[in-house]
Amino acid sequence: MSDDNKKNLDKGKINIELDEAVAEGTYSNLAIINHSVSEFVVDFVNIMPGRPKSKVKSRIILTPQHAKRLLKALGDNIQRFEKAHGEIKDYDKAPVPLNFGPTGQA
Structure with missing residues (x-):
């Protein structure tokens, strides 16, 4: 295949690299959103x-x-997920306070 044909096949595709540290992900149970005129x-x-x-992770x-x-x-x-797995329950209030009880000890 010529170089021109390869370039045409690759048009519209984005090459994204995912390194191991980022691939592991970071768990979050709270998102805080602020905005200005130019950014969220x-x-x-x-x-x-x-x-x-x-801390912010x-x-x-x-x-x-x-x-x-x-x-x-x-x-x-979310629509596709709920179609496959059923409705995601939403709570008006968190079912358990986020800072309940004393710090655990081993």
């Missing part, structure tokens, strides 16, 4: 019971256009 900032936090303080900064695309993509994926 999403801070992902992991709050654990009995811990008085938590990851921060994603998006343009308003990308934030809107993310909202649509999440909505589409």
Whole structure:
């Protein structure tokens, strides 16, 4: 296959690399979202019971256009998930307080 044909086949494709550390992911049970005129900032936090303080584990900064695309993509994926696995239950309040009880000891 000629180089020109290969280039035409690759048009419209994005080459994305995922290194091992990022592939492991980071657990988050809280997202804090703020915005300005030019950007949306999403801070992902992991709050654990009995811990008085938590740290932001990851921060994603998006343009308003990308934030809107993310909202649509999440909505589409949630619809597909619920079609396959049933409705995701939503709580008005968290069923258990996030900072309940004393810190555990071993």
